[in-house]
């Protein structure tokens with residue numbers, strides 16, 4: 336396949352995103368400040384600002400303080416310039432949020448979702464979408480669309496996320512698009528979590544190359560390459576759960592043995608508990624009934640430490656990230672315990688002289704996935720790099 340050419344139109348679209356992001360990252364920046372920040376000429380950056388103002392994504396604000404001469408006009412993202420919805424669909428539960436262009440959560444709904452068969456689940460999702468659009472009073476002409484986060488992988492024959500046999504996230508996305516008439520962008524939970532940390536996290540918002548390892552029912556990851564979340568050829572990039580970390584180890588649903596997911600996911604904890612006669616079926620039950628002091632769980636964690644160490648070592652050597660962020664919707668104590676026990680990390684390129692720790696804890700917690708999902712429509716609309724790196728925009 337030929338590489339796609341960078342023509343003037345595409346270069347302009349990329350620059351439009353760069354200017355938008357410079358304003359987002361530096362609220363109150365002036366036109367000449369954007370030129371300094373981005374390396375664009377003053378004229379080019381000013382023209383792009385005008386375009387973003389015409390789109391109502393950016394507005395001019397009042398200069399503060401007194402000074403001699405005409406002060407530069409500060410620019411800011413216009414929060415009411417656009418809106419989107421974010422859905423996080425997972426085994427047994429869903430969260431749905433309505434956000435404005437600044438990413439502020441205007442309304443949210445959380446529901447049990449016990450039947451994830453796409454034709455059934457879409458009914459609940461559509462109703463939630465309609466309610467959120469009404470309660471947040473989102474005008475149709477300012478609505479960018481819906482971002483949908485679900486467990487992966489997508490469309491791999493015979494391989495479904497743990498506890499979701501026959502799962503088809505792409506079918507749910509297509510059905511939701513049909514039912515609502517809106518554009519629906521799809522990405523997996525790890526990819527959405529990293530997008531949220533990169534946009535809203537206090538520590539990660541200035542990172543450009545990092546990896547997010549997501550602990551949930553399964554284990555996945557999101558990869559940020561030069562400020563663009565990388566989806567891969569089929570939206571399945573970062574499927575870390577199926578990395579072999581223990582040759583000849585536990586059997587995995589993917590047909591291999593020794594995959595990381597069979598050691599450190601909540602699904603693997605539930606299986607381990609089940610072999611000891613303790614039945615836990617959902618994340619909510621797990622969070623409520625299981626704790627770090629439980630000797631059965633302590634034993635399971637001990638077995639998972641070395642496989643996790645191997646998995647993180649592969650991530651460091653493959654991607655050379657500024658840091659690896661650890662998070663997910665698994666209970667906090669589980670994430671904290673693994674982060675503590677996995678040290679010391681194995682030798683890797685991560686030993687380069689560095690300013691950030693090799694591992695960081697997620698700051699947005701379990702909410703990251705819905706918030707990241709809500710950013711997908713903006714990326715699909717305004718960021719050509721995201722469209723290139725992700726198949727389900």
Ligand SMILES: [Zn+2]
Nearest residue numbers: 577587589594
């Ligand atoms: Zn596997």
